[in-house]
Amino acid sequence: MRNEKFSFLLFFFLSFFFFLYPIKKALHSLFIDYLYSPVILLKKNIEKLKNWEKEKDIIFKEFKRKEKKIFSPAYTLYIEEAFPPRFIFLYKPENFDSNSKFVFQDENLAGIIKEKRKDKILVETIFSPYFKIDVVDKRSNVLGVLKGKGDFLLDLYYVPYWADIKEGDTLLTAGIGEIAPYGIKIGLIEKIEKEEGEIFLKIKVRPLFDLSKISIFLLK
Numbered sequence: 001m002r003n004e005k006f007s008f009l010l011f012f013f014l015s016f017f018f019f020l021y022p023i024k025k026a027l028h029s030l031f032i033d034y035l036y037s038p039v040i041l042l043k044k045n046i047e048k049l050k051n052w053e054k055e056k057d058i059i060f061k062e063f064k065r066k067e068k069k070i071f072s073p074a075y076t077l078y079i080e081e082a083f084p085p086r087f088i089f090l091y092k093p094e095n096f097d098s099n100s101k102f103v104f105q106d107e108n109l110a111g112i113i114k115e116k117r118k119d120k121i122l123v124e125t126i127f128s129p130y131f132k133i134d135v136v137d138k139r140s141n142v143l144g145v146l147k148g149k150g151d152f153l154l155d156l157y158y159v160p161y162w163a164d165i166k167e168g169d170t171l172l173t174a175g176i177g178e179i180a181p182y183g184i185k186i187g188l189i190e191k192i193e194k195e196e197g198e199i200f201l202k203i204k205v206r207p208l209f210d211l212s213k214i215s216i217f218l219l220k
Contacts, residue, residue: 071104072096072219077120084127084152084211089120096121096219102180104218108208109133109173109186113219121219126154126186126207134174135186140164143174146186146205153190156203161194163201171205 074090081087088111090103096116103111103123112131115122124131131148135156144159159165169189175182187205194201 072100074103074121074217074219076215076217079214081150084150085125085214086128086148086150087114088123088125088214088217090123090217090219092117092119092121093219100219102184102220104184104220105209105213106218107185108210109180109184110209110217112179123217126209127152133179133186134176135171136174136182137165137189138170138172139166140169144171144203146171152206154187154205154207156189156205157200159201159203160199161201165189165192165201165203167192 072093072095074093074096077089077091079085079088088103098116101113102109103113103125109126111123111125111128113121114124126133126146126148127150128148129150133146134143135146136143140163142159142163142165145157147155147157149155156171167189170185171187171189173180173182173184173186185208187207189203190206191204192201193203
């Protein structure tokens with residue numbers, strides 16, 4: 001009988017203790033903070049990730065759609081001074097964008113559109129002795145001015161002898177001025193020489209323009 005009374009009193013005491021308001025509030029907060037809230041947050045983040053994936057797919061589809069419209073293929077009509085080619089005449093494509101300025105071979109800059117005629121386009125290639133463009137070393141961000149000289153190799157000017165530049169580095173268009181946007185591949189550092197008493201390096205650049213594939217180009 002005594003044990004039954006003790007058990008009853010213990011049960012009553014524990015029930016009273018656990019159902020006190022502060023205790024209930026503390027237990028509720030503990031449940032919310034450590035069990036319920038993380039589950040809700042995880043669910044929200046999963047929804048955000050799903051929405052981000054949808055937005056990303058839409059952006060990529062739109063980008064690809066626009067890229068298809070931006071580039072126009074053009075075929076070679078004839079070449080002037082072919083060793084190396086300084087000027088190239090291309091057939092003017094039917095879907096030619098009159099705002100196009102640049103001529104690509106794959107992803108590499110091949111030249112600049114100089115004249116647009118009724119049925120053909122005159123392109124000054126990067127081999128032309130009149131060609132000049134600001135470039136940047138992809139690895140080190142060193143700037144320089146790349147010039148054609150009518151030869152198979154180009155010259156890179158205004159790179160000081162202390163600059164971080166190495167043979168094999170890739171050169172990109174620097175996006176300075178209105179000639180070409182930033183980031184178009186144009187050539188590789190072929191040879192670096194330092195002449196005594198000179199502050200600037202003497203640098204030769206091999207263009208990425210592949211002369212074995214000179215029949216078709218992309219206009220942008």
